[in-house]
Amino acid sequence: MLRSLSISSIFAVVTLAVFPAYAQDVAAGEKTFKKCVACHDIGADAKNKVGPALTGVIGRTAGTYAGFKYGSDLVAAGEKGLVWTEEKLAEYLEDPKQFLRDYLGDTGASTKMSFKLKEETARADVAAFLAAQHEATNAPAPSDTAGEVAKVEEPAMSVEDVIAAQEFSEAFLSDPANVEAGKEIWFAQCTHCHGFKAYPGKAPKLKPAKYKPTFVFKRVYKGFKKMPAWKDTYSVDEIRQIVAYVKSPEFSP
Numbered sequence: 271m272l273r274s275l276s277i278s279s280i281f282a283v284v285t286l287a288v289f290p291a292y293a294q295d296v297a298a299g300e301k302t303f304k305k306c307v308a309c310h311d312i313g314a315d316a317k318n319k320v321g322p323a324l325t326g327v328i329g330r331t332a333g334t335y336a337g338f339k340y341g342s343d344l345v346a347a348g349e350k351g352l353v354w355t356e357e358k359l360a361e362y363l364e365d366p367k368q369f370l371r372d373y374l375g376d377t378g379a380s381t382k383m384s385f386k387l388k389e390e391t392a393r394a395d396v397a398a399f400l401a402a403q404h405e406a407t408n409a410p411a412p413s414d415t416a417g418e419v420a421k422v423e424e425p426a427m428s429v430e431d432v433i434a435a436q437e438f439s440e441a442f443l444s445d446p447a448n449v450e451a452g453k454e455i456w457f458a459q460c461t462h463c464h465g466f467k468a469y470p471g472k473a474p475k476l477k478p479a480k481y482k483p484t485f486v487f488k489r490v491y492k493g494f495k496k497m498p499a500w501k502d503t504y505s506v507d508e509i510r511q512i513v514a515y516v517k518s519p520e521f522s523p
């Protein structure tokens with residue numbers, strides 16, 4: 271009696287723990303996905319960037335998104351039967367090149383995706399987020415949530431209005447909380463292309479002394495030529511914090 275009671279209470283605990291954990295995975299995965307958006311777009315009208323659009327990637331054969339020039343080994347993996355599931359995707363992210371080598375049994379296999387995500391929980395979370403996106407995209411009736419997840423903020427004003435509305439006081443720019451928050455985003459995101467860690471030649475070395483804060487805001491919010499727009503990834507407040515970091519004395523381009 272005592273024994274069966276304790277077993278059923280264990281079940282109760284496990285069941286209770288599973289559902290909230292799932293919800294959290296998707297939310298945490300949405301955050302992790304910010305590491306991907308430099309190269310990957312998602313959502314109904316996603317475009318190919320440095321990497322292929324990831325709309326509906328769960329359930330898709332590897333290397334088949336229309337209009338993207340994949341590496342030949344990822345295409346070969348798709349031809350061999352690789353279909354992206356949450357599990358496969360999480361595994362791939364740990365080390366895309368090694369994953370392809372193992373999958374194809376070819377030690378010379380390579381990939382155009384140089385990014386690795388080592389942390390296991392983050393990989394599972396971002397895979398759960400992509401799967402949830404997929405469900406939202408495939409839902410019979412288009413729901414608000416599909417757009418909501420892809421767009422952090424939908425400003426009521428036009429892009430130009432938002433840019434024109436920015437003012438930067440000395441107090442805002444020198445607030446250590448703003449500088450710190452902006453710095454975190456810089457190293458999570460911008461250093462894919464800018465700075466000493468980036469592939470050479472990917473993007474110009476920034477010369478912050480030459481920029482007005484409003485110029486930095488405009489470039490980051492709206493993008494310019496090969497510089498991606500970040501307005502759908504970061505809120506206006508977050509982009510203002512990036513500006514504070516770029517204009518701060520501790521910024522290292």
Ligand code: HEC
Pocket residue numbers: 302303305306307308309310320321322324327331332333334335339340341342344354359363380381382383384385387396462
């Ligand atoms: C620095 C750019 C870059 C970053 C950052 C990046 N990727 Fe990629 N990704 C690529 C490229 C390029 C490819 C195409 C690989 C190839 O053709 O060999 C790719 C391919 C993929 C594929 C295979 C898609 C398909 O159609 O078969 C998946 C899935 C993927 N990436 C997921 C992610 C996720 C999730 C993240 C963030 C955790 C991420 N990537 C971050 C550049 C990137």
Ligand code: HEC
Pocket residue numbers: 308309320455456459460461462463464472473474476477485486489490494495496497498500512516
């Ligand atoms: C996918 C690569 C990429 C990423 C990621 C990226 N940038 Fe850029 N950025 C560029 C390129 C390329 C240019 C040059 C565009 C041009 O003028 O042709 C540029 C230009 C800029 C400029 C204007 C520089 C000038 O002298 O005109 C600023 C400011 C800037 N980026 C800030 C950022 C910040 C802040 C982030 C992170 C939120 C970021 N960039 C992320 C590629 C990137």
